[in-house]
Amino acid sequence: MSKDIYALAEHRQGEMRDVTFEILTKAKILAKETGGSTVAVILGSGIDNLAESLKSYADKVVYIENDKLGHFHSEYYQEALKSLFEERKPFLMVMGHTSVAYELAPSLALKLDIPVITGCIDFRIDGSSVYSVNSVYGGKVNAEYSFNSENGGIVTILAGSMPAEEGGLSGELEKVSFSFDLEFEDKIFLQFVEAVAGEIDITQAEKIISIGRGIKEEENLAMIQELADSIGGVVACSRPIVDAGWLPKSRQVGSSGKTVKPKLYIAIGISGDFQHLMGMRNADTIIAINKDPNAPIFGAADYGIVDDLFKVVPALKDKVAELK
Ligand SMILES: Cc1cc2nc3c(=O)[nH]c(=O)nc-3n(C[C@H](O)[C@H](O)[C@H](O)COP(=O)(O)OP(=O)(O)OC[C@H]3O[C@@H](n4cnc5c(N)ncnc54)[C@H](O)[C@@H]3O)c2cc1C
Missing domain, CATH: 3.40.50.1220 (TPP-binding domain)
Known part of the structure; x- marks a missing residue:
């Protein structure tokens, strides 16, 4: 098991989502403590530029290209990430607590048979244990949860819980070609519908x-x-x-x-x-x-x-x- 902290970079309609920079900032701080590397993972199709834009936030940017990853599809994402996880065995994978992670994080953890804590507002690492802080009872109380990450683990973090800082790193890019053995056509992407932002954003x-x-x-x-x-x-x-x-x-x-x-x-x-x-x-x-x-x-x-x-x-x- 490596001590590397992986962060799943989320993007939509060609733009990186803010939470990506928050989790990468946290991953960088923790990787320093564990002595591992910060690894940004990005999945998609035609994402060379997006991957490039993450270089200053990670020691390594791993990007998995495949047409089937062009839009978020939980099963294809799970397959690609499962394979990456099994091959590289990161200590921890961090995701934003977004609609993507709601679907992805628990099912991926189940497939990998590793622990997961969702919706954290903070977390820390002590030895091989991960301790999260979660706001419970409508925000009245903070609870601490922990798991042993010896075989890896996943945490999802609420957007806005931690600051996003300038990167300051110069990560290497690694493009991974991935082909899927299975087809998951029960669920297909139809179209992207922009949420109505109201008259003022x-x-x-x-x-x-x-x-x-x-x-x-x-x-x-x-x-x-x-x-x-x-x-x-x-x-x-x-x-x-x-x-x-x-x-x-x-x-x-x-x-x-x-x-x-x-x-x-x-x-x-x-x-x-x-x-x-x-x-x-x-x-x-x-x-x-x-x-x-x-x-x-x-x-x-x-x-x-x-x-x-x-x-x-x-x-x-x-x-x-x-x-x-
Ligand atoms: C699951 C869940 C999700 C939630 N999500 C959100 C959310 O996204 N956003 C959110 O805001 N809340 C959210 N809430 C509600 C939240 O818990 C609080 O109830 C809410 O934020 C309180 O709003 P408030 O500060 O306007 O009202 P209050 O708590 O009633 O505060 C009013 C304040 O006004 C002050 N005040 C009164 N009169 C004056 C005056 N004349 N001059 C100066 N000060 C005055 C009072 O001293 C008081 O501090 C959520 C709750 C739950 C359970």
């Missing part, structure tokens, strides 16, 4: 003004929209605002909403429950406005204002107008 915004239940009434949204407009930002929210029907689901930040990484995130009247923090804690600068000095959001914030938002927001708007 908050994941691309640089400045986000986010509101929570502290806003109290739907009519108070207008004041927030004005503040957002004045700084060229967009309005996002916590889940209760979506549940109340005041903003569409596409604006929800958090574990069951979107993960955002803006330059500026202003959280107004948001308590900062774990599920919300999951979606925004990697913003460059976080400012929290909350009348409760003990609100958990202050634990994640770079700057905090403890006061009534109905006093602070108009004052902020005036200040912005003054500075223009």
Whole structure:
């Protein structure tokens, strides 16, 4: 068994998904500790450029090319990864906890007869054991799980749980040609349908003004929209605002909403429950406005204002107008 940490690079429509860089960053940190290599694994068809783009994030980029891997197909992915795993015996394979991994990770683990932990927010390695941190009971408690990875193991990590850093490596590329002995035609790819992003894509915004239940009434949204407009930002929210029907689901930040990484995130009247923090804690600068000095959001914030938002927001708007 090697001490190498493999990370499955996920891509869609020719673009690498953000979570790929998060898991590669983590894989690099752990590979240093185990004394192994960071190996990025990418599957697909016509993926030379994508594989190339991973070189600075791994010591080695292994890419498996086959037309049958052109779109995600769990059975073909499993076959290719099983063969790679059996041949190279990595210590651990890390995947993003995405719709791909929901289907792939447990079934691959079963085929390989190795342990798997899904939906981690962090994990560490100690000797031959892997310890994960998982948020349970609606985020109220963190649980630790472990398995012995002597024969390999798989972990999947929630997107946004860890930062993605610049690579700084110069990995070698290894192209693996793979042919399938079996056909899995019970399930076929028909077409890619882009999810409706809503009129505003908050994941691309640089400045986000986010509101929570502290806003109290739907009519108070207008004041927030004005503040957002004045700084060229967009309005996002916590889940209760979506549940109340005041903003569409596409604006929800958090574990069951979107993960955002803006330059500026202003959280107004948001308590900062774990599920919300999951979606925004990697913003460059976080400012929290909350009348409760003990609100958990202050634990994640770079700057905090403890006061009534109905006093602070108009004052902020005036200040912005003054500075223009
Ligand atoms: C499976 C699951 C998934 C979830 N997914 C998400 C998710 O993706 N995103 C998400 O956000 N939540 C999610 N939640 C819900 C989450 O647990 C919290 O309930 C939610 O984030 C709380 O929203 P809030 O902070 O707006 O409301 P509250 O927790 O009610 O907080 C309101 C805050 O406003 C402050 N406040 C009130 N009045 C004022 C005022 N006048 N001035 C200043 N501050 C004021 C209060 O002090 C308080 O801190 C999920 C829950 C579950 C169980």
